[in-house]
Amino acid sequence: MAESNFVDYVKIYCRSGKGGRGSAHMRRTKYIPNGGPDGGDGGRGGHVILRGNRNYWTLLHLRYQRHVFAGNGGNGGPNRCFGKDGDDVYVEVPCGTVVYDAENGDYICDVTEHGQEVVLLKGGRGGLGNWHFKTPTRQAPRFAQPGEPMLERTVIMELKLLADVGLVGFPNAGKSTLLSKLSAAKPKIADYPFTTLEPNLGIVPYHDGKSFVMADIPGIIEGASEGRGLGLRFLRHIERNSILLFMVPADADDITAEYGILMNEITNFNPDLLDKHRVLAITKSDMLDTELMDEIEKSLPDVPHIFISSFTGLGLQQLKDMLWRELNEESNKLASSIETVVHRNKARLAEELRAEGEDMDIAMPVDEDMDDEEYFDYEYIDDDPTEDDD
Ligand SMILES: Nc1nc2c(ncn2[C@@H]2O[C@H](COP(=O)(O)OP(=O)(O)OP(=O)(O)O)[C@@H](O)[C@H]2O)c(=O)[nH]1
Numbered sequence: 001m002a003e004s005n006f007v008d009y010v011k012i013y014c015r016s017g018k019g020g021r022g023s024a025h026m027r028r029t030k031y032i033p034n035g036g037p038d039g040g041d042g043g044r045g046g047h048v049i050l051r052g053n054r055n056y057w058t059l060l061h062l063r064y065q066r067h068v069f070a071g072n073g074g075n076g077g078p079n080r081c082f083g084k085d086g087d088d089v090y091v092e093v094p095c096g097t098v099v100y101d102a103e104n105g106d107y108i109c110d111v112t113e114h115g116q117e118v119v120l121l122k123g124g125r126g127g128l129g130n131w132h133f134k135t136p137t138r139q140a141p142r143f144a145q146p147g148e149p150m151l152e153r154t155v156i157m158e159l160k161l162l163a164d165v166g167l168v169g170f171p172n173a174g175k176s177t178l179l180s181k182l183s184a185a186k187p188k189i190a191d192y193p194f195t196t197l198e199p200n201l202g203i204v205p206y207h208d209g210k211s212f213v214m215a216d217i218p219g220i221i222e223g224a225s226e227g228r229g230l231g232l233r234f235l236r237h238i239e240r241n242s243i244l245l246f247m248v249p250a251d252a253d254d255i256t257a258e259y260g261i262l263m264n265e266i267t268n269f270n271p272d273l274l275d276k277h278r279v280l281a282i283t284k285s286d287m288l289d290t291e292l293m294d295e296i297e298k299s300l301p302d303v304p305h306i307f308i309s310s311f312t313g314l315g316l317q318q319l320k321d322m323l324w325r326e327l328n329e330e331s332n333k334l335a336s337s338i339e340t341v342v343h344r345n346k347a348r349l350a351e352e353l354r355a356e357g358e359d360m361d362i363a364m365p366v367d368e369d370m371d372d373e374e375y376f377d378y379e380y381i382d383d384d385p386t387e388d389d390d
């Protein structure tokens with residue numbers, strides 16, 4: 001989906017700065033023979049730092065900035081002058097970005113909060129100048145430390161929306177309608193499947209200024225985990241939700257079966273999602289009378305459930321209460337476990353990269369400075385030998 005502005009998957013190449021070299025300078029001043037070593041230390045290379053920024057909602061900006069380079073550290077100079085530290089680069093990412101290694105799919109880090117900073121790649125340390133190495137028996141060390149090399153890494157950034165409640169349902173189940181009812185969000189609503197093509201977020205106000213975030217993702221159909229419909233593209237956005245709100249319309253042929261299919265697709269995508277709290281909402285219940293509801297209720301699967309209608313408002317307040325209760329239970333639970341991100345098995349990484357159009361090689365060759373070698377030559381120049389003798 002290259003044409004969409006909702007970008008939730010990018011591959012970028014990052015490189016930190018290398019450390020500056022220490023200087024091997026010898027002090028040379030008139031009337032001070034054998035001035036001794038006075039080479040300064042090299043500066044540290046720049047870090048590549050990720051910073052959470054709530055003003056970004058997608059990774060779109062990174063699509064146009066595939067290569068991130070931090071500055072190199074400056075070299076040390078004579079007279080114990082330190083080299084300049086390389087410039088750090090900050091990569092702004094939306095809250096909820098998870099970073100993986102593009103080579104092997106290993107999890108690297110996770111940025112969830114506004115202003116949170118994570119050093120993705122450390123800049124190389126600067127080398128020590130030669131005066132650090134002088135000893136009584138070696139008073140003129142004609143060498144200094146080189147700086148540490150730069151680090152490079154190609155990473156995949158994946159945005160997993162940070163919502164409390166994720167809506168899961170077939171197309172046309174009434175997900176967007178519910179979001180538009182409960183929050184100020186204005187998603188597109190229509191009576192054909194796949195109206196929603198990109199996730200929508202809405203803030204649902206609750207009592208006393210409290211609120212929670214709800215994510216409406218495109219509908220899921222049977223086989224979605226194998227790529228049918230809009231496929232698993234958007235399922236990642238419910239990986240971080242504390243609660244999954246399953247939505248099955250009241251006019252479905254078999255509510256339990258539909259719920260089963262949804263569960264099945266989600267399990268195929270990521271079995272860890274089963275650990276999340278689930279609530280089942282029977283939508284469009286304005287089409288049912290109480291008798292019918294009682295009848296349906298008997299056949300429902302064993303999850304907390306509720307009959308709702310976005311048109312008449314039936315059950316919406318109870319639904320909010322229910323979600324709030326579950327959320328708070330869940331957050332109690334989360335407090336004791338640090339791990340809130342669900343990580344997918346990355347065995348299919350290559351396949352996934354191809355599907356997202358992110359499989360091209362974007363690594364950049366390192367162009368070594370030409371003067372590197374000659375800089376290691378000693379800067380010491382012998383003073384006039386006749387002066388040295390007194
Ligand atoms: N009778 C009735 N119809 C509803 C209700 N909620 C939604 N609808 C109708 O159901 C249709 C689909 O609603 P959407 O909210 O677009 O459904 P969706 O789940 O977001 O669908 P996709 O975005 O395609 O996945 C629309 O024609 C809505 O008017 C409801 O509570 N009662």
Ligand SMILES: [Mg+2]
Pocket residue numbers: 175176177187188189195196216
């Ligand atoms: Mg929709």
